[in-house]
Amino acid sequence: MTAAIAVGLLVLGGVYLILQRGLYRVVLGFVLLGHAVNVVLLAAGGLERRAPALLGQVDAGQAADPLPQAFVLTAIVIAFAITVLLLGLLHRGGDGDGAPSGDDDGIPARDGARDGDRDGVAVREDAS
Amino acid sequence: MTTTSALLVLPVAAPLVVAGFLLLFPRARTLHRVCGFAVAAVVLAVAGVLLAATADGSVVAQNLGGWPAGVSVVLAADALSSLMLAVTAVLVLACLAFAAAAGEDTDRLFVPLVLVLTTGVYGAYLTADLFNLFVFVEVMLLPSYALLAAGGGPARLAAARLYVTTNLLASTVFLAGLGLLYGTAGTVNLGQLAGTGAGSSAVAAATGVVLLAMAVKAAVVPLHGWLPRTYPHAPPAVTALFSGLLTKVGVYAIFRVYAVVYAGDPRWLWLIMAAALLTMVVGVLGAVGEKGLRPILVFHMASQIGYILLGLAVFTVAGLAAAIFFMVQYVLVKAALLICAGAVEHTYGTGELSLLGGVARQPMLATAFALAALSLAGIPPLSGFVAKLALVSAAAGAGQYLAAAVAVVVSLFTLTSMLKVWNGVFWSDPPEPVEEPDRDRPEPEDTGRSTTRSRPRVRRALAAPALALSLLGVVLGVGAQPVLGVAGTAAAGLTDPSAYVAAVSP
Numbered sequence: 001m002t003a004a005i006a007v008g009l010l011v012l013g014g015v016y017l018i019l020q021r022g023l024y025r026v027v028l029g030f031v032l033l034g035h036a037v038n039v040v041l042l043a044a045g046g047l048e049r050r051a052p053a054l055l056g057q058v059d060a061g062q063a064a065d066p067l068p069q070a071f072v073l074t075a076i077v078i079a080f081a082i083t084v085l086l087l088g089l090l091h092r093g094g095d096g097d098g099a100p101s102g103d104d105d106g107i108p109a110r111d112g113a114r115d116g117d118r119d120g121v122a123v124r125e126d127a128s
Numbered sequence: 129m130t131t132t133s134a135l136l137v138l139p140v141a142a143p144l145v146v147a148g149f150l151l152l153f154p155r156a157r158t159l160h161r162v163c164g165f166a167v168a169a170v171v172l173a174v175a176g177v178l179l180a181a182t183a184d185g186s187v188v189a190q191n192l193g194g195w196p197a198g199v200s201v202v203l204a205a206d207a208l209s210s211l212m213l214a215v216t217a218v219l220v221l222a223c224l225a226f227a228a229a230a231g232e233d234t235d236r237l238f239v240p241l242v243l244v245l246t247t248g249v250y251g252a253y254l255t256a257d258l259f260n261l262f263v264f265v266e267v268m269l270l271p272s273y274a275l276l277a278a279g280g281g282p283a284r285l286a287a288a289r290l291y292v293t294t295n296l297l298a299s300t301v302f303l304a305g306l307g308l309l310y311g312t313a314g315t316v317n318l319g320q321l322a323g324t325g326a327g328s329s330a331v332a333a334a335t336g337v338v339l340l341a342m343a344v345k346a347a348v349v350p351l352h353g354w355l356p357r358t359y360p361h362a363p364p365a366v367t368a369l370f371s372g373l374l375t376k377v378g379v380y381a382i383f384r385v386y387a388v389v390y391a392g393d394p395r396w397l398w399l400i401m402a403a404a405l406l407t408m409v410v411g412v413l414g415a416v417g418e419k420g421l422r423p424i425l426v427f428h429m430a431s432q433i434g435y436i437l438l439g440l441a442v443f444t445v446a447g448l449a450a451a452i453f454f455m456v457q458y459v460l461v462k463a464a465l466l467i468c469a470g471a472v473e474h475t476y477g478t479g480e481l482s483l484l485g486g487v488a489r490q491p492m493l494a495t496a497f498a499l500a501a502l503s504l505a506g507i508p509p510l511s512g513f514v515a516k517l518a519l520v521s522a523a524a525g526a527g528q529y530l531a532a533a534v535a536v537v538v539s540l541f542t543l544t545s546m547l548k549v550w551n552g553v554f555w556s557d558p559p560e561p562v563e564e565p566d567r568d569r570p571e572p573e574d575t576g577r578s579t580t581r582s583r584p585r586v587r588r589a590l591a592a593p594a595l596a597l598s599l600l601g602v603v604l605g606v607g608a609q610p611v612l613g614v615a616g617t618a619a620a621g622l623t624d625p626s627a628y629v630a631a632v633s634p
Contacts, residue, residue, distance in 0.1 A: 018293075026293055037303040037307065040303075040311075041306070041310070044308065045310070045311075068307070071307070074259075074263060075303055079300075082270065082273075085292065086292055086293070089285065089288055092277075092285065093280075093285030093286070
């Protein structure tokens, strides 16, 4: 029950933040949503079995399901990488909520005009 | 472990290893190009071997790491996976050639990122474990974020923001669906999940969440809004690459999950049919309002996805075979069109229909575009015609007359749209420059006709990949029978997935 409530609260906060203006709050919203999904994955393994998932040391009926734990670890790593990338986008391009510069109002133009300073060349933010 | 099943690891491992290797030599551009082409060629060869092995309906499977099935991740190739692998490898070859010609691959990270992206795509086509599918889709998406944002510029970065957040939301929903699925079914192995969606409503609901996430990635209406706002802003070669890779993985996942987990449950086919019809209509109507080459083509992309889903909604062997053949020829045709658009943008600096004209004077590019556009609109004897005819007849044969009628009408709209593009870009006279003649620009020769101003020529290297893909589309149209046969085998494997399930289950 507590897991369900936790997921509900996290999704509540996450969705609220995602709908906010500015990429920074959206990133925080995604962090919360990621946590919510991790709790869902953990709950899928059954929360009443809490012992370490080591069959040699613990009775099989008490050992936690290791597969959701592996899922959660993978999901955390992937979400971490994407969060870093989003923050990099935020640093590079602004949060999409600033004052419009020229004809950019923060949403992609609908006429497909070519853009980019150097076509096809990736922008490297630091020397590494 | 036969050699054929050992080959299954190659499309996943080779691009990763080569990408890592290329990072050691950041400035060796020729090495990057050669390695990129070589890996794609190797995967094409592997796909050919797999096609030969699965053309009779058998399934090649491999338990990774030697662990027993049920514990290990299983890689499996049937006719559908092998077909998608082959056409993806061809697409990657053509797009790498175009990127090389356009100079978009000069960055030290371009080819490694493309290689990691293809790892994710090939892995997604070959895996039989749903969580592994999630991982491979993420492996596919992360380089795509970087590739799309490359080059900067406010509009491109805004598109990148939208693209990353939308895909992140879809991935989060995918994960939630996987959690729910594991909680209700107790497994994420496709073999063990077979038929559970038809039996248990809890599993059906959980898998529905997974399918929803896949529908976002496949840009099915009403989840399609991100596609026309992001793809036109990427670098041109990257758009061509994405068009055949990312959305197709979403469509493939929908096919596989619906065929195996739901076992083609007819209760939900009406939902897929409704989504397919909506997608077809909205996609083609959206293209009416656009005035740039790439936005129009991207809207048509969404519309064609509707056609493929139509084949799924008509869950018969004929319908599925038509949908698979449509997917194969559509990857080639759409990439040809987008490479043409990229060649135009690179040469003339813009994709606006009102600012272009007279490009028909470039014979290679014009031929490539004409063939691909006619195929998209469904003119015989090109591949698009064969695909649409197969779809319409399958739909009519299953009693879905509304769907068949909508497919024909949307095809007419597609033709109108292609004619509009042809007129705007290739046929009409280029517009007169608005500004007064500069002192530092050469004066146009005065022969009394506005069309003799010197316009830049489209380099042959830019147009060659598009022409190759278009000609491949023609070959596919005229000689469609072998591919239709393989598509039929793949469709049989979807309507009756017992061979697949037996190969991947413990």
